[in-house]
Amino acid sequence: MKKKSLVLLLALAMIFTFALSACGGGSGSSEESSDAGEETAVLKVVTEATFAPFESTEDGDDTIIGFDPDMMAAIAEDQGLELEWVNMEFDSLIPALQSDQGDIICAGMNKLAGDRAEKVDFGDTYFESDLMLLVTSDSDLTGIDAVTSDMKLASQIGTTGGDMVQEMQDEGKIAAGVVLNQWTDCYLQLQNGEVQGVIVDKPVGEAYLNNHGDIAKFVGESFGDHEEFAFAVQKGNTELLEKLNAGLANIKANGKYDELVDKWFS
Ligand code: ARG
Secondary structure, three states: OHHHHHHHHHHHHHHHHHHHHHOOHHHHHHHHHHHHOOOOOEEEEEEOOEEOOOEEEOOOOOOEEOHHHHHHHHHHHHHOOEEEEEEOOHHHHHHHHHOOOOOEEOOOOEOOOOOHHHHEEEOOOOEEEEEEEEEEOOOOOOOHHHOOOOOEEEEEOOOHHHHHHHHHHHOOOOOEEEEEOOHHHHHHHHHOOOOOEEEEEHHHHHHHHHHHOOOEEEEEEEEEEEEEEOOEEEOOOHHHHHHHHHHHHHHHHOOHHHHHHHHHHO
């Protein structure tokens, strides 16, 4: 009897051992299933969407449209990334990456400005630009050097234009540098006479003039530092930055980049 029980016990032990190895053991099967079903991490792209044609929203719709979303979508497809976009104030963008509230900045951000590159890692340049002075059609101003100390100029807070109007105020060149959260507010203050000019990135001012050429104009030549727009990632995220740079190079090589420039800037 004893012998039979021993044989049965041994047989059961062998069956159990075989079953365990076949399903790869406790921890191995969970890794395999998680590997097999691993979700692709969705990367958060942060921007400030009153900067058409780079990024903007249409009345009543939170969807962000523009060159930047289209460009990043093409890069994401090329590199197998998944993106979601979050709209916030421009001067919150770098803090968002520093506090792990975002993975990528794509916002027509000049990678050469101030100490930005000490706080985040910028990628390759995807667009170049300069600043211009936007005034009302009836303005007698001839350019940025013609503004007088009784005037007010507006631009967006945290931007190169915003820094410039504040600098001009500090130097007594203008009565006030008005920095606002949204470009649309800057244009409104120009049109209602609260400011005599808006310092804005040339391609963005051109887009505004496309629809408001009857009430506004550029005056003078471009000024300030030549700007190089780039996306940015959290400091040290080299792997992601290399993917974004590779994707940008690929869409430039395959014609997609030029197609998007034609779509948004022609
Ligand atoms: N190019 C300027 C800068 O880097 C303005 C950028 C504003 N971008 C935006 N999405 N609001 O400061």
